[in-house]
Each structure stands twice: as C-alpha cells, then as structure tokens.
Amino acid sequence: MRDVVVLGIGQTVFGKMPERSATDLGQEAVREAIRDCGIDPREIQVAYTARRFDAQDDSQRILMAHGITQIEMFNVENACAGGSTAVRGVWKDVASGLYDVGIAIGTEAVTGMPRTGALASKNDLDAELGRTMPVAFSTVARRQMELQGATVHDFARVSAKNHRHAMHNPFAQYRKELSEEEILNSRTICDPVTLLQCCPNSDGAAAVILCSEAYARRHTTKMVKISGSSLTSGDYAFRRSDITESPFSIVAIESAYQMAGISPEDIDVVEIHDAFANEELLRYEDLKLCERGDGANLLRSGATELGGRVPVNPSGGLLSLGHPLSASGVRVVGDIARQLRGQAQGMQVESAKVGVAHMLGGSVTGLDGGACGINVLVC
Amino acid sequence: MLMMNSRPIRDNLLSDLGAEGHLLAAKCEKCGQVYYPPTVEFCMQCLHEELAEIQLSGEGSIHSYARSEVDAEFIKAPYVCGVIDMVEGVKVFAPMHPEHMGHPVSINMPVKVIVGEVWRSDNESVVGYHFIPA
Numbered sequence: 265m266r267d268v269v270v271l272g273i274g275q276t277v278f279g280k281m282p283e284r285s286a287t288d289l290g291q292e293a294v295r296e297a298i299r300d301c302g303i304d305p306r307e308i309q310v311a312y313t314a315r316r317f318d319a320q321d322d323s324q325r326i327l328m329a330h331g332i333t334q335i336e337m338f339n340v341e342n343a344c345a346g347g348s349t350a351v352r353g354v355w356k357d358v359a360s361g362l363y364d365v366g367i368a369i370g371t372e373a374v375t376g377m378p379r380t381g382a383l384a385s386k387n388d389l390d391a392e393l394g395r396t397m398p399v400a401f402s403t404v405a406r407r408q409m410e411l412q413g414a415t416v417h418d419f420a421r422v423s424a425k426n427h428r429h430a431m432h433n434p435f436a437q438y439r440k441e442l443s444e445e446e447i448l449n450s451r452t453i454c455d456p457v458t459l460l461q462c463c464p465n466s467d468g469a470a471a472v473i474l475c476s477e478a479y480a481r482r483h484t485t486k487m488v489k490i491s492g493s494s495l496t497s498g499d500y501a502f503r504r505s506d507i508t509e510s511p512f513s514i515v516a517i518e519s520a521y522q523m524a525g526i527s528p529e530d531i532d533v534v535e536i537h538d539a540f541a542n543e544e545l546l547r548y549e550d551l552k553l554c555e556r557g558d559g560a561n562l563l564r565s566g567a568t569e570l571g572g573r574v575p576v577n578p579s580g581g582l583l584s585l586g587h588p589l590s591a592s593g594v595r596v597v598g599d600i601a602r603q604l605r606g607q608a609q610g611m612q613v614e615s616a617k618v619g620v621a622h623m624l625g626g627s628v629t630g631l632d633g634g635a636c637g638i639n640v641l642v643c
Numbered sequence: 644m645l646m647m648n649s650r651p652i653r654d655n656l657l658s659d660l661g662a663e664g665h666l667l668a669a670k671c672e673k674c675g676q677v678y679y680p681p682t683v684e685f686c687m688q689c690l691h692e693e694l695a696e697i698q699l700s701g702e703g704s705i706h707s708y709a710r711s712e713v714d715a716e717f718i719k720a721p722y723v724c725g726v727i728d729m730v731e732g733v734k735v736f737a738p739m740h741p742e743h744m745g746h747p748v749s750i751n752m753p754v755k756v757i758v759g760e761v762w763r764s765d766n767e768s769v770v771g772y773h774f775i776p777a
C-alpha cells in the first residue's frame with residue numbers, strides 16, 4: 265500500500281435547505297474541492313458517493329456537471345458512516361495503486377422529505393417498540409450517569425463547547441453560543457437528553473479529492489496524508505454486556521492507529537460523531553484519549569476544548585455544525601486536513617500535525633452498531 | 644361490539660397472544676447461547692445448526708431505561724422503555740406497560756416482561772410485550 269494524500273477539500277454550508285437537491289449540494293461541494301486543489305476534474309479516475317436517503321445514481325448525477333463521465337463510479341450507503349465508506353473506497357483504490365486520483369462525496373437532502381426526522385430503520389422490531397435514536401442514546405446516558413459518575417451538566421458542557429467552537433465555522437448550521445443552562449432548559453426529548461443535546465436534521469454535502477504522492481507533488485507543497493484508515497462493521501449485540509460499549513468502534517480505532525504507527529498521545533486534533541452530547545464522552549474513551557469510564561473527567565479538565573491538549577470537534581461537530589448523515593464522514597476528513605494545513609482560522613489548533621477523523625453509524629436490532637470509519641491524517 | 648383482530652408484532656416471537664404468552668427464543672444445543680429474537684438459522688457463536696426453541700421466563704432486571712417525551716412511530720409519548728437483562732442471558736428492549744408509568748424505574752430493578760397489546764391501528768390490535776415492575 266502506498267501513501268495517499270488529501271489534495272482537495274470542499275463542502276457546502278450545512279443547514280435546513282429544503283429547496284436544494286442532494287445533486288445540487290453535491291455539485292457545490294465538488295466544485296469547492298476542485299477549486300481547492302486546482303486540478304483538471306477530467307483527471308479524476310474513480311468516484312464514490314455516499315447518500316442515506318433516496319440515493320439515485322448520485323456519483324453520475326453530481327459529476328456530470330463537472331465534465332466527469334465514463335469512469336469507475338460507486339454509490340454507497342452505510343448510515344452515518346456512509347461518508348467514511350466513500351473515503352475508504354477512494355483510499356483503497358489509490359493506496360493499492362489502481363488509480364492515482366479519485367473523489368469521495370457525501371450528500372444528503374433530508375429536511376424537504378415528507379417524514380423529516382423519522383430516521384428509524386424500517387421493519388426494525390426494537391424501533392417499532394419505541395427504540396428511537398434519542399431513546400437509544402438516553403439509555404446509554406443513564407448508564408454513564410449511574411456507573412461512571414457523569415452528570416447532565418457534563419452532557420450540557422459538551423454541547424456548549426461544540427456550539428462555542430462552531431461560532432468560528434462559516435459552514436455551521438448554528439453559530440450561536442449557548443450556556444449550559446440554556447441547553448439543560450431546552451425541551452426534554454428523552455430524559456436526560458434535551459433538544460440542545462441532539463444534533464439537528466441537516467442538508468449538506470462534502471467532498472475530498474485523494475491522490476498519490478506523485479500526483480500531489482504536481483499540485484501542492486502541503487502534503488496532508490492519510491496514514492491510517494479503517495472501516496469496521498458492528499458485531500452481534502449479544503457479545504457485549506454493556507450498552508455503553510461499542511467494540512467495533514474500538515477495533516476500527518486500534519486498527520487505524522496501528523496502521524498509522526501512532527499512539528493516542530500523538531493526537532493533536534479530533535473530529536468525531538457526536539450525534540448526542542453524551543456520546544462524545546464515550547468516544548473519548550474509544551479513542552483512548554483517556555481511560556475507560558474517565559470521559560467526563562477528560563471533558564472537565566478542559567483538554568478537549570479549543571486551546572486544550574487535544575481539541576475535539578473544533579468544527580462544532582454534529583451538534584452545532586450539523587449532520588447531513590452521509591456528508592459527515594467526508595466532512596470530518598476535510599476538517600482535519602484543513603487543521604493540518606493550518607487553514608482552520610478561528611477553529612485552528614496550534615501547530616497540529618496528527619489528526620483523527622471518526623464517524624460511526626447505524627442502528628440494527630441484534631448488532632451493536634452499523635459501521636465505524638477512521639482516518640488518521642498526518643503532515 | 645366489533646371484534647378486534649389481533650396480530651403478533653412479528654411471527655414466531657410469542658408463544659401465545661394472551662396474557663399467559665411468553666417470548667420465544669432460540670438456544671444453541673451445543674454451546675448454550677440464547678438468541679432473541681429467535682430468527683437465527685444457526686448459532687452465531689459456534690456455528691452449530693441445531694437450536695432449540697425455548698420460552699423466556701419473563702424475569703429480568705433493568706439494564707437501562709428512558710422516558711421519551713416524543714412519539715415513536717407506533718408508541719405515543721410520553722412513554723417509558725428499557726433494555727432488560729433477562730435471566731436467560733439475553734437483552735430485550737421493551738416499553739413499560741402504560742398502567743405502571745408512575746412507578747419509578749432504576750438500573751438493576753427487577754422486572755417482568757409480559758405479552759400484551761402494544762398498539763392499535765385500523766381495527767387491529769398489535770400484540771407485543773411490555774415490562775412491569777416485578
């Protein structure tokens with residue numbers, strides 16, 4: 265396997281844009297990614313596009329607007345990890361030497377859909393019995409509180425942190441500082457989860473252009489490489505004794521760290537799946553930024569805030585930047601690349617050299633999750 | 644009075660649609676792993692192909708719980724629901740029986756899972772299961 269460079273990054277603003285189509289959003293993200301690296305789009309040899317809802321030949325529809333036709337194109341779905349799956353696909357094709365340059369796209373247009381927010385899986389027994397996503401995260405939050413000493417104030421603090429971060433992000437759905445009190449006093453969705461501890465429904469798209477080192481040298485001197493990449497599917501739920509655990513997430517993380525040859529203390533910046541505020545604390549532990557059960561303490565230390573030892577979600581994360589499902593896995597790679605290039609402006613983590621882009625998704629009765637995708641970026 | 648048709652939430656999940664019904668599970672005859680729902684062709688632990696149909700006793704304890712203030716697709720808010728560690732070693736997700744809504748719920752609390760109507764639609768009674776304090 266050879267090194268793969270993140271050459272071009274692009275995204276749309278995330279938010280409620282019911283008048284825009286997934287194609288239109290995807291085309292804008294691609295335009296930005298091409299503009300970012302200045303390549304001739306007709307040199308792109310392979311494309312993967314992720315979309316969760318109403319997928320429809322999306323690579324073809326998006327890329328035909330950019331002069332890209334008659335190449336190898338894939339359209340993938342993998343819940344919230346769909347974007348990571350698209351990135352992983354291009355990474356494999358470039359790392360293996362099959363192609364020199366490819367594009368990964370994630371796009372989603374959900375707020376104009378008839379049953380907005382009804383994101384539960386069809387024909388899922390537990391979902392029919394009331395296991396919505398807020399319920400799932402709320403049951404996890406209860407155990408974090410009971411067994412790990414986390415409090416609702418910790419959950420509110422995660423949300424307040426990510427909203428504060430997003431104030432500097434021109435692409436964010438919400439750019440408004442929120443106090444912990446406002447977050448806790450917002451409408452209760454599923455106790456202890458309040459509205460402002462949930463990520464919003466969002467439309468948006470992101471794209472990244474990946475290439476070989478030789479190809480990259482013709483276009484840039486800022487070499488941000490993917491040094492570790494992994495994608496792991498969920499395991500049988502009966503194998504875990506505690507619902508706060510996501511073994512597949514840990515497998516994905518360990519595999520990517522090993523490939524990259526890094527230890528957790530090498531990490532300067534992280535972008536993760538924070539669909540619900542309490543989830544962020546679990547991911548600190550999965551990523552080994554702290555010991556198991558110590559997520560709340562890491563948060564309280566301030567380490568994961570901008571300016572701290574290892575800022576998490578400087579973009580604002582899903583909670584404030586927004587979560588167009590399949591776009592998020594691509595977006596996190598773009599955000600980490602921007603950090604390592606030193607171009608993150610108000611969100612910039614000082615002299616960041618190693619960053620981790622994490623995304624996880626899927627809810628399947630009988631499994632502990634759908635998929636987790638990790639990309640370790642270095643410069 | 645119009646008779647309601649009853650249908651199980653899934654086929655092959657309940658031993659009976661009445662109050663004396665039990666949840667059906669599959670148990671590997673080789674390694675003893677229990678599966679709920681019992682929709683497995685072979686044991687996912689040891690690949691053994693012979694699985695016995697067993698009835699869950701209904702006894703368990705709360706692994707975790709939630710009170711939802713928003714509707715699910717079929718269950719109207721507010722409702723309490725939980726993940727239950729059944730004594731047979733499997734987890735079962737179930738809503739709390741609405742008649743017991745006022746009862747406090749806590750982690751490790753002993754509960755019983757009972758068969759009964761979970762919702763109605765178009766003159767149809769859908770039979771699933773609830774948990775109640777034991």
Ligand SMILES: [Zn+2]
Nearest residue numbers: 671674686689
């Ligand atoms: Zn077995």
